[in-house]
Amino acid sequence: MRQPQTRIVNDETMYCFWNRVDNPGEIWNSENVLMYFLPHLTIQILLIVATTRLMFWILRPLNQPHFVAELLAGFVLNIKVPYLNETIFEELLPTKGLVGFETISYLGIVYYVFVTGLEMNLDSVLRARKKASTIAIVGTLIPMILGCWVYSMIQYTSSEKNEFNTISSYLLWALATSVTSFPVVAHILSDLKILYTGLGRVALTSATINDFINWAMFVLCIPILSSGEMGIMPVILTIVFILLCYFVIRPPLNKILVQKTDENEWDLYQLSYVIIGVIFCAMVTEFIGTHSAVGALVFGLILPRGKFTEMLIEQSDDIGSGYLAPLFFASLGLRSKIDQIVQRGNFIRDIVFLLMIISTKIVSTIVATRFYGMPVRDSMALGMLMNTKGILSLIILNIGFDRELLGQEAFSMMVVSIFIMTIIVAPIINAMYKPRARYEQNKLRTIENLKSDSEIRIMVCVHNARQAIGIVNILEACNGINVSTLRVFAVQLVEMKGRSTALLLAHLEQQPTSLQTEPQPFDQSSDANNYTSNHITNVFEEYASNNANTLVENLLAMSSYSTIHKDIFNLALEKQASLVLLPFHKQNTAEGTLEIFETSYKDLNQNVMYEAPCSVGIFVDRGHHSSLFKTNMSIIMIFIGGPDDREALAIAWRMSKHHRTSLTMVRLLLCGKVAEVDSSANNEGQGLLGAVLDSGKQRELDEEYVGSFRLKAVNNEDTITYAEREVHTSDDIPQVLNELDRGGFDLYILGHGKGRNSLVLSNLLDWADCPELGVIGDMLASNSFGSNSSILVVQQYGFGGVEFKKSCCSRKANSNNDDLESLFPKVE
Known part of the structure; x- marks a missing residue:
C-alpha cells in the first residue's frame, strides 16, 4: 500500500512514497535467529558439555557410564538455588531459548540410537542359547507386570490419578520399566574387568536379547499408544520400511561400503553421506508416524560390521557422543522437577516407590536364574546388570511426557529411579567381586x-x-x-x-x-x-x-x-x-x-x-618356528638363585621330559664382590641383618632344589647335563654368556631375578634397556650380543611383583647405550 506525501525543498515540490509490504508468512515477522537464538544455543551447549565433563570426572572412580554423568548434569543445572538461578542460570538457560536447545538435542538422540544399532548384533540374538534367552524374556515380561502394578500404586496416591490413569500410560510405564541397555551393560562390565568371566558373558548376551526385544516392542507399541487405532497404519508402514532396508538396500550398500573400506578410499567428506543417510531414515520413520529413533536404529543395523564400523565411530563419535547426545540427557534432567517431589514431603512414600521400581528387574532375573542353579551372588549381580537403563527408556519417558501420557510426578520419579538404579550397579558389583581379595588366596x-x-x-x-x-x-x-x-x-x-x-x-x-x-x-x-x-x-x-x-x-x-x-x-x-x-x-x-614391534x-x-x-x-621369539615333532630342540637353563630361577628350572625340568628335547643346566656361582648382599632389595626396617638372613634362606632353598634336580634328572637322563661357572666380577657375566652361546642352543630359560639380593646384579638391572627380562635376559636379547636363540624369562608368583621405574630405566638405557654395547663383541 502506498501513501503519497509532499515535501517542499528549495522552493521545489517533491513527492515521496512510503512503502509498506504485508506478508502473511509468520516466519518473516519472527525474531532474528542470529541475534538471539544462536548465541544462546552456543552458550547452552558449552554449559551443558562443561557440566557433563565435570560430573563425569567426579563419577569416574565409580566406573559410571557417560549417560549417568549427562543426566546428573541436568539435575545439577535444575537445582533451585536462591539468587544463583536468577542471576546466572536463568540468563544462560531461559525458557524461550530451550526450544532451540531441545530441537538440537533430538539430533543427539538420532546419532546415539544410530550407534546403538551399529553395536547390536542380530546374529548373536538368533544364535542365543536357551539360558540367555530365558533370562532375557523373563526379565522383560515380569518387570512389565510388576511395573503396571507399581504405576497403579503411584496413581492411587498421586494428585494426577484421574488425568493420567489410562491404558496407554500403564503400557508406556511398563515398557520403560522392562528396558535393559546393552551398551551400558557392556561399559560397566568392561570397566569392572569382569567382561570375560562366565557372569560377564551371560550378562552381555542376555542384555543384547533384552535390548532387541525392547526395541521391537517400541516399534510396535508407540504408534498405537500415541494414535490409538490410527496407529496401526504407522506400524505396518514401519515394518515395510524395515524389510525394505534389510532385504533390498542392505546387500548392495554393504558391498559398496566394504569395497571402499578395503581400498581405503574413505575421507571425512564421504563419511558425511553416512550421516545424511541416518538423518534421512530418521525423517522417514518420523514422517510415517513412528519415531525418528527407529529409522536411525534400522540404518545402524544394516551397515556392515568390522573395519568400517570402527572407522565410522572413531571419526564421528566426538561430535555425536561428545556434544549432541549430552544435550538430550541433560534436557531430561532439566525437565525433571525433583524439587517438587522433595517439597511435597512424602519421603517414605517416594522411597518405597523407588525401591519397588528398582527391584522389579532384579527379582525377575533372580527367578529366571534359579532354574539354572546359578549361585545367589551371581544371580544378584546379573539382576543388577540387567536393571541398567539407557537411551531407550529415556526416549519412552520423553514421548510419554511430550504426548501427555505421563504426568510430571510420574515422569520425574521414573527418571530419578533410572539414574539411581544405574549409578549403584558398578559400586555394588565391584564390592561383591573384590578382585584383590581373590588374588591373596592363590599364593602357591x-x-x-x-x-x-x-x-x-x-x-x-x-x-x-x-x-x-x-x-x-x-x-x-x-x-x-x-x-x-x-x-x-x-x-x-x-x-x-x-x-x-x-x-x-x-x-x-x-x-x-x-x-x-x-x-x-x-x-x-x-x-x-x-x-x-x-x-x-x-x-x-x-x-x-x-x-x-x-x-x-x-x-x-x-x-x-x-x-x-x-x-x-x-x-x-x-x-x-x-x-x-x-x-x-x-x-x-x-x-x-630384534626391533620394536609395538611399544604398548x-x-x-x-x-x-x-x-x-x-x-x-x-617369550622372546627369534623366529625358530619348526615343530618339535620334526626337529630336536636344545635348551639351556641358566641358574643363579632365587625363586624366579627355581620356577624357571621347574619349567625346564618339565620340558626335558619331552623325547625330542635336550637340556643343559648351567649354574653361575657368584663369588667375591658379585656375591655382596643388596640390603635395599628387602623391605624397609629389616636392615642388613634381614637381608643376610633372607639370602641365607634363599640359598638353602636353591641348594635343596638343585640337589633334587641333579639326583632325579641329571643322573637318570642322558639328554640332561649339568655344569657350573664361577663369576667373580660383573665383567665375567657377558664373557660366560658368550662362551655358552657358542653351543648353538635353540632356547634360553631364565629367571627374572627376584630374591637374588646381589648388589652387582641390582646395579646392572638399573641400566637395563628391558628390565622386564632381568639382567641376564636383557643381555641375551641385546642386538649387540648377537645370539640367534629364543629366550623365556620367568617370574615366580608369591614373592611380589617387580615394580618398574620406567622413566628412570629408559633414560639411563638410552643415555648409556654405548656402554651396554661395549660389553659384547660384534658378531659378524
Missing part, C-alpha cells in the same frame, strides 16, 4: 609347587598369528609328560578403540562359555580382525589336534592396553592358570635383529609382571 600357584603328574594350566596371550606360531613351540616342549594333561587357554589380546561393542560381542559369541559346551568357530568375515582371529584360532586348534593329552580353549580379551592387564588377571584367576605366557614387545627381523606391549608386560595372580613368562 606356581609350576615349582605342582606335582610332576599334575595337570598344568598355561594361559597364552598373543596379539597376532606370528606370536601364536612361535609360542606353540614352548607349549609343545611342556607337553612331554604323557601321564599329565596340559590345558592351554589361548587369549587373543585386542585393543578396544572407541565404542567397539559390536566387535566385542561378535568375539564373545565365539568363545566357550557356560552356555556352550565346546568352542564355536569364528564367523568367517572379510574384515582384518576376524581374519586374524581365525588364523590364531587355527594355530592353536591344529596344535591341540596333534596332542592327545592337550586341551585348548580359545578366548579373547578386548580393552584398552592401559587396563587390559586386569582382564588377564581375572581370566587367569577364573581358569586357575599356573603360568601366563606373554610375547616380547620386539620382533625378529630378516636381518636377525612393553607397558602391558610390565603391568602383568607387577601384580599377576600366578607365575609369568615373557
Whole structure:
C-alpha cells in the first residue's frame, strides 16, 4: 500500500512514497535467529558439555557410564538455588531459548540410537542359547507386570490419578520399566574387568536379547499408544520400511561400503553421506508416524560390521557422543522437577516407590536364574546388570511426557529411579567381586609347587598369528609328560578403540562359555580382525589336534592396553592358570635383529609382571618356528638363585621330559664382590641383618632344589647335563654368556631375578634397556650380543611383583647405550 506525501525543498515540490509490504508468512515477522537464538544455543551447549565433563570426572572412580554423568548434569543445572538461578542460570538457560536447545538435542538422540544399532548384533540374538534367552524374556515380561502394578500404586496416591490413569500410560510405564541397555551393560562390565568371566558373558548376551526385544516392542507399541487405532497404519508402514532396508538396500550398500573400506578410499567428506543417510531414515520413520529413533536404529543395523564400523565411530563419535547426545540427557534432567517431589514431603512414600521400581528387574532375573542353579551372588549381580537403563527408556519417558501420557510426578520419579538404579550397579558389583581379595588366596600357584603328574594350566596371550606360531613351540616342549594333561587357554589380546561393542560381542559369541559346551568357530568375515582371529584360532586348534593329552580353549580379551592387564588377571584367576605366557614387545627381523614391534606391549608386560595372580613368562621369539615333532630342540637353563630361577628350572625340568628335547643346566656361582648382599632389595626396617638372613634362606632353598634336580634328572637322563661357572666380577657375566652361546642352543630359560639380593646384579638391572627380562635376559636379547636363540624369562608368583621405574630405566638405557654395547663383541 502506498501513501503519497509532499515535501517542499528549495522552493521545489517533491513527492515521496512510503512503502509498506504485508506478508502473511509468520516466519518473516519472527525474531532474528542470529541475534538471539544462536548465541544462546552456543552458550547452552558449552554449559551443558562443561557440566557433563565435570560430573563425569567426579563419577569416574565409580566406573559410571557417560549417560549417568549427562543426566546428573541436568539435575545439577535444575537445582533451585536462591539468587544463583536468577542471576546466572536463568540468563544462560531461559525458557524461550530451550526450544532451540531441545530441537538440537533430538539430533543427539538420532546419532546415539544410530550407534546403538551399529553395536547390536542380530546374529548373536538368533544364535542365543536357551539360558540367555530365558533370562532375557523373563526379565522383560515380569518387570512389565510388576511395573503396571507399581504405576497403579503411584496413581492411587498421586494428585494426577484421574488425568493420567489410562491404558496407554500403564503400557508406556511398563515398557520403560522392562528396558535393559546393552551398551551400558557392556561399559560397566568392561570397566569392572569382569567382561570375560562366565557372569560377564551371560550378562552381555542376555542384555543384547533384552535390548532387541525392547526395541521391537517400541516399534510396535508407540504408534498405537500415541494414535490409538490410527496407529496401526504407522506400524505396518514401519515394518515395510524395515524389510525394505534389510532385504533390498542392505546387500548392495554393504558391498559398496566394504569395497571402499578395503581400498581405503574413505575421507571425512564421504563419511558425511553416512550421516545424511541416518538423518534421512530418521525423517522417514518420523514422517510415517513412528519415531525418528527407529529409522536411525534400522540404518545402524544394516551397515556392515568390522573395519568400517570402527572407522565410522572413531571419526564421528566426538561430535555425536561428545556434544549432541549430552544435550538430550541433560534436557531430561532439566525437565525433571525433583524439587517438587522433595517439597511435597512424602519421603517414605517416594522411597518405597523407588525401591519397588528398582527391584522389579532384579527379582525377575533372580527367578529366571534359579532354574539354572546359578549361585545367589551371581544371580544378584546379573539382576543388577540387567536393571541398567539407557537411551531407550529415556526416549519412552520423553514421548510419554511430550504426548501427555505421563504426568510430571510420574515422569520425574521414573527418571530419578533410572539414574539411581544405574549409578549403584558398578559400586555394588565391584564390592561383591573384590578382585584383590581373590588374588591373596592363590599364593602357591606356581609350576615349582605342582606335582610332576599334575595337570598344568598355561594361559597364552598373543596379539597376532606370528606370536601364536612361535609360542606353540614352548607349549609343545611342556607337553612331554604323557601321564599329565596340559590345558592351554589361548587369549587373543585386542585393543578396544572407541565404542567397539559390536566387535566385542561378535568375539564373545565365539568363545566357550557356560552356555556352550565346546568352542564355536569364528564367523568367517572379510574384515582384518576376524581374519586374524581365525588364523590364531587355527594355530592353536591344529596344535591341540596333534596332542592327545592337550586341551585348548580359545578366548579373547578386548580393552584398552592401559587396563587390559586386569582382564588377564581375572581370566587367569577364573581358569586357575599356573603360568601366563606373554610375547616380547620386539620382533625378529630378516636381518636377525630384534626391533620394536609395538611399544604398548612393553607397558602391558610390565603391568602383568607387577601384580599377576600366578607365575609369568615373557617369550622372546627369534623366529625358530619348526615343530618339535620334526626337529630336536636344545635348551639351556641358566641358574643363579632365587625363586624366579627355581620356577624357571621347574619349567625346564618339565620340558626335558619331552623325547625330542635336550637340556643343559648351567649354574653361575657368584663369588667375591658379585656375591655382596643388596640390603635395599628387602623391605624397609629389616636392615642388613634381614637381608643376610633372607639370602641365607634363599640359598638353602636353591641348594635343596638343585640337589633334587641333579639326583632325579641329571643322573637318570642322558639328554640332561649339568655344569657350573664361577663369576667373580660383573665383567665375567657377558664373557660366560658368550662362551655358552657358542653351543648353538635353540632356547634360553631364565629367571627374572627376584630374591637374588646381589648388589652387582641390582646395579646392572638399573641400566637395563628391558628390565622386564632381568639382567641376564636383557643381555641375551641385546642386538649387540648377537645370539640367534629364543629366550623365556620367568617370574615366580608369591614373592611380589617387580615394580618398574620406567622413566628412570629408559633414560639411563638410552643415555648409556654405548656402554651396554661395549660389553659384547660384534658378531659378524
